[in-house]
């Protein structure tokens with residue numbers, strides 16, 4: 731089991747994603763992972779990747795004392811927008827997202843991940 735898995739609290743909310751975060755499937759607000767769909771709905775394999783993506787965010791948030799994660803997340807998003815990127819591209823090019831998307835398929839990634847490794851994706 732990856733480090734941090736034991737203290738991840740996973741919730742499911744249809745309302746949040748159907749009404750507010752319409753194009754997203756999950757969000758991490760330390761120490762919670764909130765997903766649109768249940769494991770039964772997305773299938774076990776896809777679900778594990780989804781959880782891994784969000785767990786990488788949990789690690790990023792914890793090592794930046796949560797608040798600085800959100801400050802930097804917003805900073806990178808705005809920077810990408812000012813550089814002329816459309817919303818989806820600006821979001822995907824946030825270093826925290828780049829790390830999570832690139833490594834979500836590696837279920838052992840968090841076992842060997844270095845402190846502040848997101849910086850390699852900046």
Ligand SMILES: [Zn+2]
Pocket residue numbers: 783787826827830
């Ligand atoms: Zn993400």
